Amino acid sequence: FIGSHIALSLMAHGQEVIIVDNLSNASLQTLERLEFISGMYVPFVKIDIRNTPALNKVFEQYSVEAVIHAAGFKSIEESA
Structure with missing residues (x-):
């Protein structure tokens, strides 16, 4: 959620963005929405950082x- 908003803001300011995510808390639909909203291709690499x-x-x-x-789990318990 936070990462996709950061990415949109950066792209709106002319920055190129590469997204690295293991998709444990996200989906490729988010990437598709980013590309649709921005009208730009967003390189994506599925790995755990x-x-x-x-x-x-x-x-x-x-x-x-x-x-x-911006990687992290939604709850503190998951992140420990």
Whole structure:
């Protein structure tokens, strides 16, 4: 929820966005809605950010200038 709103705001200000998510609290429908609302293609990589080798591949594949970390579970109990 928060991540998709951040992404829309960034895209509205001309920034390119790459979404990295394991989809444990999201769905590809959110990505489809982002693309529909923005009229732009949004690159998506399905990985868990705790998988360091996979995350490093994302940084190798894309020219990343900044990261906004919005990953987390909805409840404190799930995050512990």
